[in-house]
Every structure is written in structure tokens, then in C-alpha cells.
Amino acid sequence: MRFAEIDLFGVYVAPISLMMVGAWLATIALRRLASRSGLLRYVWHPALFVFAVYIIVLSSWILIVARWSSS
Amino acid sequence: MTVTEITSKRGKTEDDRDASRSVEPETREPIRPRTPIIPFLITLAAVALAGLLGWAMWGAIWARRGHGTRPCAPMSSPWRRRSRDASSSCTSSTTSTFARVISLMVIDPTNYKIAVSQAEAAVQQAQASVQSIEAQMTVQQAQISANQAQLDQAQAALVFAQQQAARYQDLAQKGAGSVQNAQQFTSQLHQQEAALQTAQANLESGAAASRVAEGAAHERRGDSRASHRRSSTRRR
Numbered sequence: 001m002r003f004a005e006i007d008l009f010g011v012y013v014a015p016i017s018l019m020m021v022g023a024w025l026a027t028i029a030l031r032r033l034a035s036r037s038g039l040l041r042y043v044w045h046p047a048l049f050v051f052a053v054y055i056i057v058l059s060s061w062i063l064i065v066a067r068w069s070s071s
Numbered sequence: 072m073t074v075t076e077i078t079s080k081r082g083k084t085e086d087d088r089d090a091s092r093s094v095e096p097e098t099r100e101p102i103r104p105r106t107p108i109i110p111f112l113i114t115l116a117a118v119a120l121a122g123l124l125g126w127a128m129w130g131a132i133w134a135r136r137g138h139g140t141r142p143c144a145p146m147s148s149p150w151r152r153r154s155r156d157a158s159s160s161c162t163s164s165t166t167s168t169f170a171r172v173i174s175l176m177v178i179d180p181t182n183y184k185i186a187v188s189q190a191e192a193a194v195q196q197a198q199a200s201v202q203s204i205e206a207q208m209t210v211q212q213a214q215i216s217a218n219q220a221q222l223d224q225a226q227a228a229l230v231f232a233q234q235q236a237a238r239y240q241d242l243a244q245k246g247a248g249s250v251q252n253a254q255q256f257t258s259q260l261h262q263q264e265a266a267l268q269t270a271q272a273n274l275e276s277g278a279a280a281s282r283v284a285e286g287a288a289h290e291r292r293g294d295s296r297a298s299h300r301r302s303s304t305r306r307r
């Protein structure tokens with residue numbers, strides 16, 4: 001994926017919006033996986049942990065894509 | 072409580088009090104809640120990692136689009152970066168990429184690029200037209216020079232024809248020359264006069280064509296400058 005603007009009904013929106021939505025979906029999947037496997041029971045604050053996972057997924061995605069597209 | 076009961080309680084010995092005391096454990100340990108140290112550490116590690124990556128992402132996002140010479144520090148504080156970028160800018164391909172990432176909206180430049188290309192093509196067309204007209208002007212100048220030479224030649228021939236006609240008319244009047252020769256040179260005189268008029272007409276025609284070409288070139292130069300200004304404005 002490259003940092004090209006997304007054509008949304010004729011308006012080019014920022015690609016970070018798509019990344020945020022994608023990271024949110026990935027976080028939902030990870031949370032369900034962790035909930036089924038019981039990993040969330042070993043977490044002190046589940047909501048804080050899920051938010052941290054969301055930030056990790058989003059920032060990692062952006063940093064990786066930035067490094068890949070700049071090289 | 073009656074007087075009898077008070078008396079009976081006062082009468083009890085120390086041993087009787089110990090006998091009525093409730094049974095309690097010998098040593099009491101303080102009740103502490105069980106500390107979830109491993110879940111707390113897991114959460115703390117996740118939050119710390121998220122903070123680190125978020126810091127890197129945030130700092131890179133606030134780095135502005137670089138067009139200076141100073142490179143951007145990738146992991147500096149975002150607040151410091153923001154205040155520093157207010158006075159100067161930095162250069163980094165990564166920051167430029169991030170500046171593209173956080174752009175909220177971008178107008179499609181296709182139409183403007185097409186307009187710029189059309190304006191540049193118009194400029195080139197006008198410049199080519201000017202060059203063509205300048206070449207035509209050069210040709211016209213050469214033609215004018217040739218017409219001028221023809222005019223000079225016709226004038227010289229006319230002078231000689233006038234001299235010949237006068238000479239043979241004089242001889243014919245004196246009876247020393249034939250009338251045929253006098254008529255022949257008179258005819259040549261008329262021919263040379265006609266040739267002189269033709270050369271003059273050609274010269275004036277060439278001069279008029281040259282003036283027309285010069286005006287057209289001046290007009291095309293104006294068009295070219297106007298197209299160039301429009302092209303520069305659209306490119307900006």
C-alpha cells in the first residue's frame with residue numbers, strides 16, 4: 001500500500017483515515033481472539049490494554065508503510 | 072441493670088473474666104489483597120509499547136512537509152517539534168510522506184495540469200509562429216533587395232534608352248539615320264519605362280508584405296507573452 005489519496009465520491013481523503021478504520025477492525029479481531037482464548041483474564045485493565053493494542057497496530061502499520069514507501 | 076447484678080459483676084475475679092472472653096487466635100496476620108503483578112505488568116508493557124510507537128508516529132506526523140535543508144529528528148518531542156517548525160522547516164522523505172498521510176483533503180490536479188499543458192502548447196505554438204513569420208520577413212527583405220536591384224537596373228536601362236531614342240530621332244530628323252531605328256529605340260524607351268514601373272510596383276508590394284509580416288509577428292509575440300503569463304499563473 002502506498003500513501004496515495006483515496007477517491008471517496010470525488011473527494012480525495014487522507015489515507016490515514018483508512019488506516020485508522022483498518023487498525024480498528026484488526027483490533028476488534030484481536031480482542032475477540034484474546035477473549036476466546038482467555039488471554040484477557042491475564043490483563044489487569046482490559047479496556048486500557050485494548051486501546052494500547054489499537055495504538056500499537058495503527059502506529060506500526062503507519063511506520064512500516066512509511067518506511068516501505070520511502071525506500 | 073439492678074443493684075444485684077452490679078454487685079455480682081464486681082464480685083467476679085480475674086479468672087472469671089478470662090473465662091467469659093471469646094476465643095481469639097494467638098497471632099493475627101494483616102489481610103492483604105492479592106496483587107495481580109503479572110497482569111499489571113502485561114498491561115503496563117502494552118501501554119509502554121503503545122506510547123513509544125505512538126510517540127514516534129505523532130512526532131513524525133507533526134513534522135511538516137520539508138523544503139529546507141535541516142534534517143528532521145525522527146524521535147524528538149512533538150511539542151518541541153511543533154514550536155520549532157513554526158520558525159523553520161526540515162527536510163525528510165519520511166516526514167513528507169507523513170505530511171501526505173495527514174492531508175485531510177487534496178484537490179484533483181488533473182484539470183489544472185491539463186490547463187497548464189494547453190497553455191504551454193499555446194506558448195510553443197505562438198513562438199513557432201513568430202519564428203515562421205520572422206523567417207518570412209527575412210525572405211521578404213531579400214525580395215525587397217532584389218526588387219530594388221531590378222529597379223536600379225531598369226532605371227539605368229531607361230536612361231540608356233532615352234539617350235538612344237534621342238540620338239536616333241536626331242539622326243532621323245537630320246536624314247543621317249533611318250526612321251526605323253528611331254522608331255525602334257523609341258519603342259525600347261517605352262519598354263524600359265514600363266519595366267521601371269513594374270520594378271517600382273514590385274518593390275512597393277514587397278515592402279507592404281514585409282510590413283504585414285512585421286505586424287503579424289508583433290501580434291504573435293504579444294500572444295506568446297500573454298500565453299506565457301497564463302501558463303506561469305496556472306503553474307503557480
